[in-house]
Amino acid sequence: GLHQLRDGRGQPRPLSTANCWQAELWRALLDDVGAEGMAQSRAGVHRRFIERIGNMTEAPPGLPSRVIVFGISSLPAQALEALAGLAKFSQVLLCVHNPCRHHWTDIVADKDLLRHQYKRQARKTGMPMILDPQALHQHAHPLLAAWGKQGRDYINLLDSHDDPRSYRSSFKDERIDLFSEVEPTNLLNQLQDDILELRPLDETREIWPAIDPLEDRSVRFHIAHSAQREVEVLHDQLLARFSKDPNLRPRDVIVMVPDIDSYAPHIRAVFGQIDREDRRFIPFTLADQGQRGREPLL
Secondary structure (H helix, E strand, O other): OOOEEEOOOOOEEEOOHHHHHHHHHHHHHHHHHHHHHHHOOHHHHHHHHHHHHHHOOOOOOOOOOEEEEEOOOOOOHHHHHHHHHHOOOOEEEEEOOOOOOOOOHHHOOOHHHHOOOOOOOOOOOOOOOOOOHHHHHHOOOHHHHHHOHHHHHHHHHHHHHOOHHHOHHHOHHHOOOOOOOOOOOOHHHHHHHHHHOOOOHHHHHHHOOOOOOOOOOOOOOOOOOOHHHHHHHHHHHHHHHHHHOOOOOHHHOOOOOOOHHHHHHHHHHHHOOOOOOOOOOOOOOOOOOOHHHHOOOO
16 A cells, blocks of 8 residues: 555645554554454444435434534534534534634634635635735734634634535524624723734734723733642632622633643642631532543542
8 A cells, every 4th residue: 555644635645764654554453453343433433324314315213403512612523524414404503612703714823724715704804815924913813823723723624514605594684603792891801802803913002092900800810830829829819809799609700721630639629628618618510521530540
């Protein structure tokens, strides 16, 4: 066989000599598993499902009339292909968070992988078709460019399966993209609005008035020397906010961390060691933990 891989545009590229052993190992594994074993693998089942549903002319019994996917920040290509197959017989609605109302995938690295005709979002007025990597800051918000890779890839993947013209008329006022129109009142609102409108920093400085950091506490940075100390500072800050705002409740608060499993012991050590009768007690739950995080013996 040929020792090659396909890049993001589907073009074959030869493997380097040092990596050819991987191709040989993969072929040996396929020979060992055999065709029947591969047919029972996830990839084999997925391929048969796509072929089967593609050849169907009537909906199979028990298939729901509508499938709604909500709150998922990313899905693998296989899952989207399966949903696209189901869409032949069911209405499939994917409710996807998108931080920006304009087409923004060109403002991050690897944009050459994404150059196709987008069906949904339009380019912001005045943005050139091809961006100079050295001038990205002149056309977009730096936080979106730095932190938007996963969202960019997911939205791009969705776009490859999307055909807005086929269903836009089914929605009220033909609106399929819903963005909040809120008048910014603090620094956090301004930051969110800048990302929504794809504003570069120069434009941001011209639009918004100066912020008094002593009055506006919507965005705060705290320096902590460890994860344990981070959680302790968080607990203190939450107590201060609850004390200042009687209408604020623990159920109104969500705390996001990059790796919940690594933070879980510290959260339990800080939030879980206070008696429920203590005024400092803050009820909490941990979500999105892996099995190893829930079962210490694993």
